[in-house]
Amino acid sequence: MSIASLAKALNLSISTVSRALNNYDDVAPETRRRVLAKAKALNYRPNAAARQLVSGSTRAVAVTLPAVETGEEFIDWMYSGLLAGVSAALDGSGYYLLATSAGGRGIDREMALYRNLIEANSADALLIVRTLVDDPRVKLAQEAGIPFVTYGRTQTDLPYSWIDTDNEGAFALAAHRQLGFGHRRIALLNGPSAYYFAQLRRRGYDKALTAAGVALDPALVVEGNLSIQSGYSLTMELLNQKSPPTAFLCAVDNMAFGAIAACRQRGLVVGRDVSIMGYSNSPMASFCDPTLTTIEHKVFENGRHVGEGLLRLLGGEAPGQLGYLEPVHLVPRASDGPLVTS
Amino acid sequence: MSIASLAKALNLSISTVSRALNNYDDVAPETRRRVLAKAKALNYRPNAAARQLVSGSTRAVAVTLPAVETGEEFIDWMYSGLLAGVSAALDGSGYYLLATSAGGRGIDREMALYRNLIEANSADALLIVRTLVDDPRVKLAQEAGIPFVTYGRTQTDLPYSWIDTDNEGAFALAAHRQLGFGHRRIALLNGPSAYYFAQLRRRGYDKALTAAGVALDPALVVEGNLSIQSGYSLTMELLNQKSPPTAFLCAVDNMAFGAIAACRQRGLVVGRDVSIMGYSNSPMASFCDPTLTTIEHKVFENGRHVGEGLLRLLGGEAPGQLGYLEPVHLVPRASDGPLVTS
């Protein structure tokens, strides 16, 4: 069913049909009615490729997903929620989300995917998630002149549109809470420092400790790949130190679950002998034992904001107009508490 | 950079360039060399829309994701792994995965998405996941004549290509294990019965119990939405029965985590007072307390098989040639054990 056959069935020219279909106002109301009715009856749907070729627009927002952890997951829980939000915001706009996975093969693979997408004209805009401190994807998009929104900030001189959560504030808050409980040896189980969010978290943590007059101990800041397993291993190593930490701030809930498992195995009662905090407030956090004190990270809502930003850009807004720091808040539960002094 | 400007730069005709680029054999070797070199130098990339328009093929495999649980997740852990596998199999084939979310708005929304995709010619093949007993998506794809692979089986008279895990075998195995432990009141926390996988699991469960001479008690078979929360609520309700179950077979690990939380809250020691089993062997299963006895479900590998099936179909294989039941196997851990008789 092409527009040509539709036109023939209506005894109209192709252009009149096209105009009626695309809501131009120089079409007789009666004609428009007839066209719309016939299109529905004949189940006409414009060919995406043809429209794309002539308009230059694909109506697609492309995102490649890092899956840094294992290479065996398309995306993880957080991105799952984020994309649901983006998808929800895009819904009804005529734009859709084109998701491809870099399959854990790193930033080079991601760059290749984006480059293809851009050069083959397969997307109108890009979504860049989990930004690096110095992110080549951002540079690529800027050079190509394709609209993009980042989830997470990066270092660049040019204006760009971003949404981020208050990573620095979140970890200052977390550290502050543990300091208030009397903890002085507070570990930070961070993500890889190549990611900007990890640097920001570290900064928040550093600031809170420094403000409280607690000396920074580099041995207490470790990096892992955000998996349960890494949380477990890192905690085990930290507990082996001569003077182990009494509090553990984890970059994601998953790492906290690993930390809990490690402490349990060591015979430590989490929430009493040691304090553990997560970040994200994933569904499991309220069902594990002990329930996990964490920082609520509204991924779905964040995604919705990202989607709205994308739409603004696509609507012609200049990059750099958008820069929104999502607030985070504490969800106190049972996995942390006052330092017990023996 | 269009093929026209490439041709001009080479002083060749468009068609010769096209042939050289597409590996036709009626091109002089020297000409091909020149074209390829120039294309690389000029960073030429064929326009996807144009190629699509003329060839009729988009090189896209579309999948819409149900996110039935909450509507707030693009996909869940299982699909995350499955798609990673599909994506891996497709990698290098020239086909890519186009994922859109139905945003938890049910099968009607999914049907609308697929219908659009088909009618606008936006995909060469479809991937249909989490099949219903009587699945309208399968009928739609069959009527449209578009190649598709289902992950999960369905009821249809026509041949189709599917990959499924051995749901029936898995739950027969699980029930058999609990029967062996002496349990007689074994609950099944199933998924919604509209899904074929839920029916198959029920069948496996029924068969195992019947074979052991244990009467089926409908009160022990309940349905939930596969979330942690639903596992928790259903278990609470089951424990409130006059004669509560001593073993709980859960449709997914998440439900099992909810079940563990519920039992803990009731003061029951999981693995001693009650037996709990999950399904999927998610990362958390080996880190929770007690560690979860579950059924390994190799989602990534399954996804790879699905992707390979898709490629076979796209390569011209007739539907119905593919029908593969993935084996599953038990991962015994600490959450289940012999019935304690007081």
Add this chain to the structure above:
DNA sequence: TTGAAAGCGCTAACAC
């Protein structure tokens, strides 16, 4: 071995 030309389905000038 290469080039000219038609046409995929659509939009948007431009004429009437």
Add this chain to the structure above:
DNA sequence: GTGTTAGCGCTTTCAA
């Protein structure tokens, strides 16, 4: 208010 026409960038006959 409607029709004619020229492309968008590519593949693929058909001639040369």
